[in-house]
Amino acid sequence: MANYRDDVQELMDLISTLRGFPSHPSKDVYGRDTRVDFNTFDLQWSNQDDDPTGNEVSEIAPEQKDDFNRIADSIEALARTFAKKDSQV
Template sequence: MPRMVAPPPSGEFTVRLIKPFSGPATHTIEVIGEPNRPAVARNKTHQHGSNGASQEKVGDVPADDVNELMSLITTLRGFPSHETEDVYGANVILEFATMEIQWSNKDENTSAITEIAGEQKDDFKRVADSVDALARQFARKDSAV
């Protein structure tokens, strides 16, 4: 059963990519915005250990790139997920939330997953890589955090 999350405010979406799939996050990317408008990208690197410092970069994503991202993200609708197993082999958690759908590859899924098709793995990796590239391209300014 997918986890219950309150939908974002009217028309808003959130896309989040977290590395790695298991254990403490070392890298988090978040894109928040509305379709057909510019969005905000945050690219945060987490340092664990004695100093525990983190670095965050932010930037604006143009509306055309937001629309392309939303088009890519919606291709994952209906893809299987697994709460404890990295079924796509990409070592990332990918989450998105819109008014219509909330999905994550780390959601609880009550149906037994026997095997993920190679095409689904490729599609998932392509979307995850696109989110990562988008953050590298647009989130370049140091955050005030």
């Protein structure tokens, strides 16, 4: 079970990097065709939020796209793992 906790903690650490990332309510600014929403005590973020700065951003930094892709991949991998194990986080 410790491995799952480590995986979840690693994901939460990745998610914390989203602070300040641009978002857009209708445009796929990360080119992934994936919607990600986070609502924790420490962070509320969605790549489809109505962000005035995101509406004007024409290009997302490659590092931000890489981080977003790693986060989306981590979520997908954890979801598959927990679905197979039928366990709670």
